Amino acid sequence: MSNFDPNAILRGAQLTVVGAYRALQNPGLFKYEHYRQAAIAVLAGILIRFIIAVPIIAVKAILWACSFLVDFDSMTWDDKLVGGLDFIANSVLQVPFFLMSLMRYITPTLDHMFMDSLQWVDQTYYAKHKSENPKTLRATYYAELRMYQAHGDTSKHRKPMDAAIAFLMRFGRRAGISLAIYALSYLPVVGRFVLPAASFYTFNKAVGPVPATVIFGSGVFLPRRYLIVFLQSYFSSRSLMRELLEPYFSRIKFTKEQKKHWFHDREGVLFGFGVGFYIFLKIPLLGVLIYGIAEASTAYLITKITDPPPPPAYGENFAESQVTWKNKQEFLKLPLHNLDANNAETVEKKPIENFDSPGKKFS
Template identity: 55%
Template structure:
């Protein structure tokens, strides 16, 4: 399964817990402007949700009225219709989550949370190792990255000239495509006979390029056995996790100038860890009201993740060549094998390993 193996996914899930705990220890996190905006997003989301619920409520009223003139006790189509509408509202549209994501393109608050949290990670790292020789500690992330502008990472993808309105349009198009795909697959699954293959086939297509043909075939077979609702939740969580992770990493990629090909390879080499990290947040962020408020916590936790799967950035003068050095995750094996409580030694251990002479048969510990 390559980069999507179970060790990487488990380590990513572990990082979700560790990074969240560390982010919540930052005394400045809850003073941030984000939570006022999150409250606004909740209000807008509720208002939009009520607008969406109007036609759903109307349909429920019509079904209730029809129950007086038709026998709906033995019918199942009405329950299927109501279930489908509920799925559309909660799993496909997710309006409050959409509103919170759009905030990124309107205000710099989430970007500020990421950078503030990155500074906090550096501070706690130095404090944790204050009794050690400073020359043995890893380089800091915040000082150099804070000197990069949020336009540096857009130069190579030719996005620096795109106005904010166009960036919002591109985000909404990606969101619409994903929602339309899930809705289309759900509707096709209702077709007699061939419909039962819709969800498993969509799962096979989604996972084939990530885990390979054989594991994807296993997922396809499981989709034929498990209830459709399970497959829908599984497929939705997969796409939502990938989308969330890309959004959370936007403050990093907006600064570091990756080409589209470099960025694609960067994600591919870290696929499992990123999925494991984002999956838990995806589940939590679905919760009404609370999920939107925790969006900022997820952004803060991503700063800690970045320090574990990338190298400290160089000075701005050297940033052009930096992206290519990050495409391949050099300390992946050590990272996946190292005990969780030793992760803060990762960069130091990697430097020692790189400096150690090559000795046949020697195993680095």
């Protein structure tokens, strides 16, 4: 439970609110480019809802045609079928969430939002502490991170299209597993234990055997629908965090093992942050707009759970140094109104006036 304790989850949820508040204060967030992308996002949201509704509408049309031959008034299976299709699309397969995540590989706007917001976080931090000795403040994030090439050298790292294909494969694998578990839960006798067993297997690795056993015991008596929503919320919030952190990991290169330990050491905070935004993303149509705010808020999160990166020439061992969250306990104990207090580094910083303006493009 050391990485998944309630205090860490609560702090992650608090960072959801604080990060969104900081992001919305950034005038650069409302540039013309972002307005245009917001309009596209709304249209995409409508398209997403339409795509999800097509098979349901088709089933309703077939049932309506059959109603001339069969009396459905005394039956309920037709309503259960339509409701089940909607539940599978939205809660089992997470189709809206999938399509919103896929937008990252179609347009670079989310990456721009992350970097613009990271610049704004640095500016806000220095403005807030302008009366203090600059040598006692933390180093900048944006000025150094923008020196790193996104996705690195394409001759050595995956191209964006390859990353999109990898994302589709990951989603297809998760969707297949979700459908298989959902189908197995309908088996006679043993079906009622399938979802609780999946819950135990999942949470045993994250929180340990005792809390996982409690979840298993509760899951035996919970309705299937509630347990599926609970499981998918957990998995989707984890997936959401991986997608939101992509602008950071596309620049700072971690090995697979390093990345695994990086997430594990911050699991509680990341879960609290991710599940907070995941709930907001469930809002029809507005979800795609909130996704952009979530990406901008992740820039603030990064400054709380990582160290400022050095210039690329000195960054060979930086990824390895970040696997363990060094100031975790100190940060989790900070009061909510003083979250910036524990990010001090005694190195010389660039003054705020040397930064580019929020609306200026970064290289």
